[in-house]
Amino acid sequence: MVYTKKHHIPVKIIFVRNRNKRSECLYILSTDIELSDAEIIRIYGNRWSIEVFFKASKSLFQLGKEVQSRSYNANICHTTIVFTRYILLEWIRRNENSPKTYGTLFFNMCEDIQDMELPDTLRSLMKLFIEIANGFSAENTKTIKSKLKNWITSQTRFVQALFANLCWES
Numbered sequence: 615m616v617y618t619k620k621h622h623i624p625v626k627i628i629f630v631r632n633r634n635k636r637s638e639c640l641y642i643l644s645t646d647i648e649l650s651d652a653e654i655i656r657i658y659g660n661r662w663s664i665e666v667f668f669k670a671s672k673s674l675f676q677l678g679k680e681v682q683s684r685s686y687n688a689n690i691c692h693t694t695i696v697f698t699r700y701i702l703l704e705w706i707r708r709n710e711n712s713p714k715t716y717g718t719l720f721f722n723m724c725e726d727i728q729d730m731e732l733p734d735t736l737r738s739l740m741k742l743f744i745e746i747a748n749g750f751s752a753e754n755t756k757t758i759k760s761k762l763k764n765w766i767t768s769q770t771r772f773v774q775a776l777f778a779n780l781c782w783e784s
Contacts, residue, residue: 615647628654671696733776740777 615626626647632638644654671677681692747758766777 626654630655667700671700675699736776737780740780744780 615624617624623645624647626644626649628642628644628651630640630642632640642654642658646654649657672679675696677693677696680696681688683689683692744759744762747755747762750758766774
């Protein structure tokens with residue numbers, strides 16, 4: 615933590631070492647000294663990818679130079695086409711450089727999720743709802759349970775059978 619010379623503003627400097635080249639280091643300066651080091655690095659990473667996107671759009675895809683028009687709609691169309699080209703090229707780069715497929719990514723994200731059948735899930739959700747309702751005043755709990763029972767009886771036989779054995783007493 616240091617202070618700027620001219621205005622004495624407190625700033626936090628984060629040093630990030632390059633994993634590939636130990637002699638190189640990135641210095642990140644933040645005026646929000648309350649943020650953790652990890653949060654500052656995360657925000658910087660997001661901002662850097664945005665900067666790279668705009669740099670590529672302007673220099674490689676000629677955003678603002680390729681089309682000369684005074685029409686607002688024409689400029690919107692050109693910008694959309696430039697951004698779409700960038701997205702497609704990034705998608706191709708990602709597919710060629712990443713060993714992971716979408717299926718692998720899906721299963722990696724879902725490995726902690728336990729498969730439950732829909733009826734079991736609905737029963738579990740209803741039990742949780744009743745448990746929360748039991749925490750209200752006796753009058754409110756009675757009203758909620760009454761409305762819930764009326765709703766269940768107005769449903770199909772499948773739903774009625776699904777919630778038939780619920781414990782309604784607290």
